[in-house]
Amino acid sequence: MASLAATGPHQVVITGMSATSAFGRGLGPVADGVLSGTPAFRSVDRFDSERCRTHVAAELPGTPVLSDELAEVIEAAWAAAALGNDHRGGCPLLLALHCDPAAARDPGARQVTGDTAAAIGGRCGLRRLPRIYVAACVAASTAVIDAATMITTGQASRVVVAAGYLVDADSFGLFDAGRALAGDGQVRPFSAGRRGMLLGDGVAAVVLESAAGAANRGVPAVATLAGWGRSGDAYHVCQPRPDGSGLARAIGAALSRGRADRSQIGYVNANGTGTPFGDSSEAAALHAALGPYATQTPVSSTKSVHGHALEASGLLELVVTVLALQSGRLPVNAGFLAPDEECELDLVLGPERERRGRYALSLNAAFGGANTALLVDAA
């Protein structure tokens, strides 16, 4: 049971954020991409995919360097939160990262990813040793929840959460071998005929702090993290529980913590990987958690346009969710072909749809049956 109230002076607010995706660097390109529903997938040119079944991903042009991209979004989020250098030293940094491919090629290395993380923190002046979350598709959302708990309990007044994944040959070859990638080159969440996911670059950073701290600084909140929940399926190595009961528990905890009624949810940014059983399980979870409102609550998976950013997906999608609240318009669930009776949801199938309810949910689920739900309120 969620035990902490997310209200009062320790209420958690977002005061700064930034993101980079295949749409480009900064919030504008990603907002334009998800609100227009224009997929960013193209033929990969960062490495040779000749031996793979699939040849597309959502990539930034060229060969971006993850540590550079992370430092850039952290600095941008820090600046957006109107924070100066004097705030940097004691601020915790929580990172969600895909394991560094360099570690696999250096038999003597012990902590390549850890060293990279420490270097990023040092580069940004965040000198407290970072923690790196690697729990697959819930890594970043778990980091956000831990940050929120640290703030709510007063263990920290401000936390930077950053996450990054850039499509690389190892992960592309791995997901291709697992037949997880959509052979038709399009992610089709919750649609009949969906054939899987596609990978995409994603780098994001968010500054979370207490509402009181932000108010004392005179800095307006971008959004409020009103609630959160997490759960385990206790079901399977890599498949979600078909009835969605694990994810439904996480949603219920988020609503309970935020004292939100399920009728007040105006948008759900779904995990929606486009895999057959993953999406049907998530639809079942939404029905279990939202009851009669499940078919009346707008849902989209923006993985359909920016791709799956693996460990970074939870943070990129939180940023997208906040952008949706700010704009009042809903991101599009692209790639839809036809309804699937196992996914009876109110999907956002075109641009210019307006948000009506007060809150938005950002959902993530991962291998091992790990589930998270973030409840976001417009500032």
Place this chain on the structure above:
Amino acid sequence: MTALPATVATAASPAEPRPEDGVATGDAVPAEDAVPTGDAVPTGLVMLARAEWPASPDDVLPAIPGFVTSSFSPLVAEVAQQCLRRYFGTAPADPALGERTALVLASATGDIGTAAAIALAVDEGRRVPPLLFFQSNPNAVVGYLTARWGLGGPVVATIPVGDAMADAQDCASLLITDGDADAVLIILADQARAGDERDHGVALLVGPRSWPQATDSLSFPAR
């Protein structure tokens, strides 16, 4: 199934918790670690069980179905199940307790065996072996454990940059403070990186004093 060059504790694993695991004796929380607001911090946690692998030089890791090439997942599974057996007996756990038990897996190396196998296939221009997809993330073996033992709490996997046990304890404390779990199975696991090293794992089950068989002999430091 590839034979694994590691070991399994049979009966000789140390059953008693040890202070060097970073679990403080006594109840005191250092003033510098105290939470300034006094909000909902769990101060009544105790260690419920502990296991370490290897316990003897002859220990060999048993393979687990569906996991190949690397000893990482078998290491995690073995040390975790030794710990769980000491508290719960045979799988699954008592449902009332299991559904409130979370899991934290901290590994500085991660599954370097699987990562190296993937990299080798890519670098040699071969297709990646499909089974590696399922075991490539630490969540996979965690799913194996939580499904087998009925552990329904949240799952966290980290690469700790500093003191691994302290970092994992921080994660566990946050999970319990957060209210989505009452107990946490903490697993530290690192694969050998050199010929004279061995894989090594430690598992601790920490929970509230109100749970069966809990004693006050070792307290978990709330942070």
